[in-house]
Amino acid sequence: MARRARLPRASRTVLRPPASVGRSVPRLEGLDKVTGRALYVDDLRVPGVLHGRTVRSTIARGRIKRVRLDPAFDWSGVVVADHRDIPGENLVALIEDDQPLLAAEEIHHAEEPILLLAHEDPERVEAATRAVRIEYEPLEPVLTIEDSLARKAPLYRDDNVFKNILIERGDVERGLAGSDLVIEGEYRCGHQEQLYIENNGMIAERTPDGGLLVRGSLQCPYYVHKALVRAFALPPDKVRIVQTVTGGGFGGKEEYPSMIGGHAALLAWKSGRPVKIVYDRLEDIAATTKRHPAAIKLRTGVRRDGTLVANAIDIVMDGGAYVTLSPVVLSRGAIHAAGPYRCPNVSIRARAVATNTPPNGAFRGFGAPQTQFAVECHMDRIAAALGLDPLELRRRNAYRLGDVTPTGQVLRESVGALEALETAARRARWAERRARHERENRDNEARERPAGLGGAAAGRRRGETSRNGAGPRANGRRLRRGIGLALAYHGAGFTGSGEVKLGSIAALDLSHDGRPRILSASTEIGQGTTTMFAQLVAETLGVPADFVAVETPDTGLVPDSGPTVASRTCMVVGGLLEKCARAMRERLELFAERPIRDARDFQRIARRFLAERGPLRFERGYEKPPEIEWDDDRYRGDAYGVFSYGCCVVEVEVDLDTGETRVLRTIATADIGKAIHPILAAGQIEGGTVQGLGYGLLEEVRWKDGRVWNHQLTNYIIPTSMDASPIEVVIVELPYSRGPFGAKGVGELPMDAPAPAIVAAIAHATGARIDEIPVTPERLLEGLRDGARRDGSRSSPGSRRGGKRS
Amino acid sequence: MIEFVLNGRGRRVRVPPMKRLLDVLREDCSLPGTKEGCGEGECGACSVLLDGRTVCSCLVPVVQVRGARVVTVEGLDRGGRPSALQRAFIDLGAAQCGICTPGMLVTAAELLRHARGRVPSEEEVREALAGNLCRCTGYQKIVDAVRAAARGASRDGAAGTSGARAPGRSRAGTARAKRSRTARTKRSRRRG
Numbered sequence: 001m002a003r004r005a006r007l008p009r010a011s012r013t014v015l016r017p018p019a020s021v022g023r024s025v026p027r028l029e030g031l032d033k034v035t036g037r038a039l040y041v042d043d044l045r046v047p048g049v050l051h052g053r054t055v056r057s058t059i060a061r062g063r064i065k066r067v068r069l070d071p072a073f074d075w076s077g078v079v080v081a082d083h084r085d086i087p088g089e090n091l092v093a094l095i096e097d098d099q100p101l102l103a104a105e106e107i108h109h110a111e112e113p114i115l116l117l118a119h120e121d122p123e124r125v126e127a128a129t130r131a132v133r134i135e136y137e138p139l140e141p142v143l144t145i146e147d148s149l150a151r152k153a154p155l156y157r158d159d160n161v162f163k164n165i166l167i168e169r170g171d172v173e174r175g176l177a178g179s180d181l182v183i184e185g186e187y188r189c190g191h192q193e194q195l196y197i198e199n200n201g202m203i204a205e206r207t208p209d210g211g212l213l214v215r216g217s218l219q220c221p222y223y224v225h226k227a228l229v230r231a232f233a234l235p236p237d238k239v240r241i242v243q244t245v246t247g248g249g250f251g252g253k254e255e256y257p258s259m260i261g262g263h264a265a266l267l268a269w270k271s272g273r274p275v276k277i278v279y280d281r282l283e284d285i286a287a288t289t290k291r292h293p294a295a296i297k298l299r300t301g302v303r304r305d306g307t308l309v310a311n312a313i314d315i316v317m318d319g320g321a322y323v324t325l326s327p328v329v330l331s332r333g334a335i336h337a338a339g340p341y342r343c344p345n346v347s348i349r350a351r352a353v354a355t356n357t358p359p360n361g362a363f364r365g366f367g368a369p370q371t372q373f374a375v376e377c378h379m380d381r382i383a384a385a386l387g388l389d390p391l392e393l394r395r396r397n398a399y400r401l402g403d404v405t406p407t408g409q410v411l412r413e414s415v416g417a418l419e420a421l422e423t424a425a426r427r428a429r430w431a432e433r434r435a436r437h438e439r440e441n442r443d444n445e446a447r448e449r450p451a452g453l454g455g456a457a458a459g460r461r462r463g464e465t466s467r468n469g470a471g472p473r474a475n476g477r478r479l480r481r482g483i484g485l486a487l488a489y490h491g492a493g494f495t496g497s498g499e500v501k502l503g504s505i506a507a508l509d510l511s512h513d514g515r516p517r518i519l520s521a522s523t524e525i526g527q528g529t530t531t532m533f534a535q536l537v538a539e540t541l542g543v544p545a546d547f548v549a550v551e552t553p554d555t556g557l558v559p560d561s562g563p564t565v566a567s568r569t570c571m572v573v574g575g576l577l578e579k580c581a582r583a584m585r586e587r588l589e590l591f592a593e594r595p596i597r598d599a600r601d602f603q604r605i606a607r608r609f610l611a612e613r614g615p616l617r618f619e620r621g622y623e624k625p626p627e628i629e630w631d632d633d634r635y636r637g638d639a640y641g642v643f644s645y646g647c648c649v650v651e652v653e654v655d656l657d658t659g660e661t662r663v664l665r666t667i668a669t670a671d672i673g674k675a676i677h678p679i680l681a682a683g684q685i686e687g688g689t690v691q692g693l694g695y696g697l698l699e700e701v702r703w704k705d706g707r708v709w710n711h712q713l714t715n716y717i718i719p720t721s722m723d724a725s726p727i728e729v730v731i732v733e734l735p736y737s738r739g740p741f742g743a744k745g746v747g748e749l750p751m752d753a754p755a756p757a758i759v760a761a762i763a764h765a766t767g768a769r770i771d772e773i774p775v776t777p778e779r780l781l782e783g784l785r786d787g788a789r790r791d792g793s794r795s796s797p798g799s800r801r802g803g804k805r806s
Numbered sequence: 807m808i809e810f811v812l813n814g815r816g817r818r819v820r821v822p823p824m825k826r827l828l829d830v831l832r833e834d835c836s837l838p839g840t841k842e843g844c845g846e847g848e849c850g851a852c853s854v855l856l857d858g859r860t861v862c863s864c865l866v867p868v869v870q871v872r873g874a875r876v877v878t879v880e881g882l883d884r885g886g887r888p889s890a891l892q893r894a895f896i897d898l899g900a901a902q903c904g905i906c907t908p909g910m911l912v913t914a915a916e917l918l919r920h921a922r923g924r925v926p927s928e929e930e931v932r933e934a935l936a937g938n939l940c941r942c943t944g945y946q947k948i949v950d951a952v953r954a955a956a957r958g959a960s961r962d963g964a965a966g967t968s969g970a971r972a973p974g975r976s977r978a979g980t981a982r983a984k985r986s987r988t989a990r991t992k993r994s995r996r997r998g
Contacts, residue, residue, distance in 0.1 A: 247904065
């Protein structure tokens, strides 16, 4: 568990309540969540509600010839809406206006919404969906990155590329030519489903003033707001979006709720009745966004001592059928693609391409888990080629203060790469465990040879090993153990000029009963926003966290503090709230002509202020720190205000005959500047780490003709409590001067390192270096068959160490 | 008309016999604490205690609970105050988004009752919870909270589960739930 923050002795003696920041106060909505009182969207009872359903395309590409409602079905009471019913523009407004709310004629991907139905009875509307007949004129779909690049069919402009990015530093070709050794590698990762346990859902209703009220499970109320204003041609103040208690998001409820909200609103608009659309698991997995698949090539030049000299990186991501968020996912992926390592010559070429698959979207990490998976696997390949310990290779190259990133960003402060790395290695007892696994694997291998003859002696020796608790127990199984690590970094906040363009605003006012009230659009989706915000404000005001009220994200009440994404909530929005709280404290103390003593005192002063002076409200908007510069056109400058750093060490046991991998132990370290709430922060790190384990080992979206066929929890496997190993978390705190109390981002970082750490551990255990995740048993067995050959084929001649496995 | 005991009180519902217990609880008994995550017995979000045993209420037709005792998350508190288990979930960060929490609590309550004051090992807790999926926590804090509650309960001399009563006779729903959980465990083993 995380280091438990202790109060400094001095602060116990001053006349103020115990500090909030750094303490793990009970989460504010915790009691509601453990008693079943927390109401999620599907729990809301709305009188007269209709249940909405979506009729979707069954083909991946083509044209709609005809939509017919089966006359044999009783359509009475069924509300039917299609694209012609949309009062405004038929689009889901996001980055580019290319995605329709409902397909009109052209079909660009399977599961594309075509028709909406609603009825009081959920069973009737379900039956109605089966009574819709859609005739298509199918066209050959483009379903893979390769086919898209080969322009098998024109999907987007003339090259099928949504976005091109080129990042260059130094002279890569010269750097490669001057290196002692050039290592090449190609890595692939597939889709990953966010798999929040609460499926997507929204409830929409018309308001008496001619507007819309939409409530639901979402991360970004103002995204939905923006989309509905356009789709319904309404003035902004006539559209109100309210977040309900949200059962997980992980990026999966960043942009898609605009689609569902639009659909529910359209049915409500047409019927005049409230309409609820709650997806079931099948529809949620089949139709909503996933992590972008990627193919990444690296060509890296190193000196014999392991110093990185040049890195040429090529990234292609599958964006799916519409632009949606792909340009920014690609951008974050590209910026992180060289890993947290200094290298004087880097070129990163990145492309997001169009295919006829459902648009891929935001998922924790946002492009960076893909590219850092590749670079971390590649670092291990380099270490093997040089005969270096993977830890040592990273130690020699990891960012230090003053180093420069590929975009030319100088790392001025809070660079915890080495601390994260060394702390993890120490905690894992890296060298000792590594040597032990190698020794035991050798012993096991030696023992298995005579064991094949069925000798009793072999059995006895196995028994001895088990009793000593040393090494994998055989029981006739051929087991190998290994340890692997990966280092990662993650920029906090929007990329480049994103925060400036967003111009987030957060506010703090006084509630009528004289308590501070937080007003922001940043959502609580499980990560602890509510509690963490309350702590930041409470600390500044000198009151306990549970004295602070946090308003529901409701576009009718709160300013636009930007989306709840990009590891920005604490650092950026929390920072604004801290400023608001400081201003409020100054104002009230000026009014009282003395310092605020405690919560009761605060309330007394606040009430007096409200009675004598009226309402009190402070708003603060994002201000770009003067030292941050970014050039959008040249992709140069400070891509992020600051980076967080994390290291993951994993020990695995592999069954050579079945290809199964069991994770035995996981260590995750994270330099996040400051843990405002150590338990919540550790919870983010643990949860992200297990999602990363799933990404590396289990989670595979399988496709057939452009449709997901394993759209069930029965066959899309996420880690259970038995797949996840015990996790040890160590939080490293190198404060960031611009973050509230030194805090940086924490949400996404833990997603970056686990998958490559697993691949490394498997390689250490078996000698098979698998370049594609997830490492399913099938993939691993294939790798075991030709592991050594594949490993050798990609590095320069003479670079391999004879017989060296891993 | 189907009669059963819900969170310690007699309850009658007039619903189709094959209606899912999950929907009866949420719609007809106005207890929305029990959640639906997958509708096929994989995620465990809809777990309730049926005669003291955890079942997936999405797999149980209500006719099977006739005369049985059902405990949902709403019945886990101790006279309006959170149980030791619920308290541990809050204090140790075992509930994040909260959607899996009701099912986790119910499953953990059964485990603690069977442990009879003994603190189950980390492996035992992980095995018991293997039929309940959580996407937020990575499970560590849930495991820690269950064990902390067991330690607290062993000190207090009572399991933190007032609603969960003595084990009853085995019912079809229980068997099905067990099957489902075994299947899940097997599956997770199979896939590594």
